[in-house]
Amino acid sequence: AGEKVGSNSGNLVAKLKGNTQSQPILFSAHMDTVSPGIGIKPKIVEGVIYSDGTTILGGDDKAGIAAILEAVETVIEKNIPHGDIEISFSIFEEGGLHGAKNLDYSNLDSKVAFVLDSGGEPGQIIIQGPAQNKIGATFIGKEAHAGVAPENGISAIQMAAEAISKMNLLRIDSETTANIGYIAGGEVTNIVTKSVEIKAEARSLDDDKLQKQTDHMVKCCEDAAEKFGGSVEMNVENAYGAFKVDEDHEIVSKVKLACENIGLKPYTAASGGGSDTNIFNANGITAVNLGIGEKKPHTLEEHLHIKDLENASRLALEIIKVYA
Numbered sequence: 001a002g003e004k005v006g007s008n009s010g011n012l013v014a015k016l017k018g019n020t021q022s023q024p025i026l027f028s029a030h031m032d033t034v035s036p037g038i039g040i041k042p043k044i045v046e047g048v049i050y051s052d053g054t055t056i057l058g059g060d061d062k063a064g065i066a067a068i069l070e071a072v073e074t075v076i077e078k079n080i081p082h083g084d085i086e087i088s089f090s091i092f093e094e095g096g097l098h099g100a101k102n103l104d105y106s107n108l109d110s111k112v113a114f115v116l117d118s119g120g121e122p123g124q125i126i127i128q129g130p131a132q133n134k135i136g137a138t139f140i141g142k143e144a145h146a147g148v149a150p151e152n153g154i155s156a157i158q159m160a161a162e163a164i165s166k167m168n169l170l171r172i173d174s175e176t177t178a179n180i181g182y183i184a185g186g187e188v189t190n191i192v193t194k195s196v197e198i199k200a201e202a203r204s205l206d207d208d209k210l211q212k213q214t215d216h217m218v219k220c221c222e223d224a225a226e227k228f229g230g231s232v233e234m235n236v237e238n239a240y241g242a243f244k245v246d247e248d249h250e251i252v253s254k255v256k257l258a259c260e261n262i263g264l265k266p267y268t269a270a271s272g273g274g275s276d277t278n279i280f281n282a283n284g285i286t287a288v289n290l291g292i293g294e295k296k297p298h299t300l301e302e303h304l305h306i307k308d309l310e311n312a313s314r315l316a317l318e319i320i321k322v323y324a
Contacts, residue, residue: 001102005092011099012089013107016072022083025323026110026285027071027316028100028276029064029117030093034298050303059304060297064116065089067292067309071316080317081324086110090276093117097240100279112251113287114319115277120269122311123259124291125252128270129278130175130203131242133214136235137163137198137221139185141228144192153192154230156185160196163224163232167217176204177272178213205242205270240274243281251286258318264311290315 002010012031018024033056041052051057068087075082086108090099118126139160144153160183169178178201185196200217204210218234225232245252247268259266271289280287293308 001091001099001104004102005095005098007091007099009091011091011103012087013103014087016075016082016085016087018083018085019079020081020083020324022324023112024084024086024110025320026086026088026108026113026280027068028088028090028113028115028280028287029068030061030090030099030276031065032092032094032099033058033060033062034094044306047306048303049306049309051300053300056298056300057302057304059302060119060294061093061117063292063294063304063309063312067116067313067316070313071320074317075320080321082320083323084109085320093276097274097276097279100276101240103279105283105285108285111285113277113280113285114255114316115275115280115287115289116292116312116316117275117277118271118289118291119294119297120291121293122291122308122315123264123266125255125266125268126271126275126277126289126291127245127247127252127268128205129243129274129289130205130272131207131210132201132203132239132274133210134237134239135200135202135214135217137200138233139163139196139198139221139225139230140232141192141194141230143194146190146192150192154228155192156196156230157193159224159228159230159232160185160198162227163221164198166220166224168213172204172213173209175206176202176209176213178202178217201239203272203274205244207242210242240278241282243278243287245281245286245288249286251288254322255288255290255319258315258322261322262311262314262318264315
C-alpha cells in the first residue's frame with residue numbers, strides 16, 4: 001500500500017490467535033494525522049490531554065491505536081478467552097482513505113470490524129456514513145491586456161466567480177453537504193486571467209442526493225463558461241461510497257451489549273465524514289465506527305479526556321469478551 005500511494009510506510013496488519021472457536025473480529029485505526037503533527041508536545045491538565053498549542057494533539061487517530069493496543073495487551077496479560085483478533089492500522093486515511101483502499105483484504109478473515117475513529121464519546125456507534133464526490137473544474141478564458149484591451153479577453157476568474165455564486169454550498173440538507181475548498185489562478189493584475197482551477201466536494205448519505213448536488217455544481221460551471229464565452233474542463237471522481245448498517249444487525253447489538261456491560265450508554269448515529277469504515281463495508285466486512293471522545297480534531301485546540309480514552313479501550317476489551 002505504501003508504494004502505491006507514495007507513503008514512507010505501509011499498512012500494519014497483526015493477528016492474535018484465538019483460544020476459542022469464536023468468529024474472528026477486526027479492530028482498526030489509522031496511523032497518519034493532519035498537519036501540523038510533527039514535534040507534538042502533549043500535556044495533561046486536569047485529566048485532559050492537550051498539545052502545547054503549536055501543533056495538533058494527534059489523537060485522531062493515535063487515541064484509537066492506543067485504545068486497541070491496551071485492550072489486546074490486557075487480553076494477553078490476563079489470558080482472557082477470545083477468538084482470533086485481527087488489527088489493521090492504516091496509512092493515508094486523512095488524504096482520502098488510501099491505506100484502507102489499498103489494504104490486502106486476502107490477509108483478513110474477519111467479517112465484522114470495529115473502527116475506533118469517531119469524535120463522539122464512547123458509546124457512540126456510527127452505523128451510516130456518506131459517499132463523497134471530488135469535483136474539479138478548470139476554467140479556460142482568453143488573455144488580454146487589462147488596461148489597453150480588456151474587452152478582447154475572457155476572464156477565467158469571472159467565470160469561476162459566476163459559477164460559485166450560483167452554487168448551493170455548505171449544508172444542503174440533513175444528509176448532504178458541499179464545499180469549494182481550493183481556488184487558484186492569475187498572476188498579475190494587468191492581464192485578464194486565462195485559467196482558473198477550483199477543487200470542490202459533495203457528500204451525502206443518499207446516493208441520489210449526491211448525484212443531484214454533483215450535477216448541480218457541474219452545471220453551474222458549464223453555464224458560467226458559456227455565459228462568458230469561455231470553456232471549462234470538468235473532472236468528477238467518486239472518492240468513496242456510502243455505507244449503512246442496519247440497527248438490528250448483530251454487530252450493533254453486540255456493541256450495545258458491550259457498552260451496557262461496562263456502564264456506557266450506547267447510541268447509534270450517522271456521520272458526515274468518511275472513514276476507513278466506508279472502505280471496509282465496500283469490501284464485504286460489516287464495520288461500524290466507534291466514538292473515542294476526540295474533541296476538536298484537526299485543530300490546534302484538539303484535546304482528549306483521559307477518561308474517554310480509558311472507556312474506549314474498556315469497550316474494545318468488552319467487545320472481545322462479548323464475541324468470545
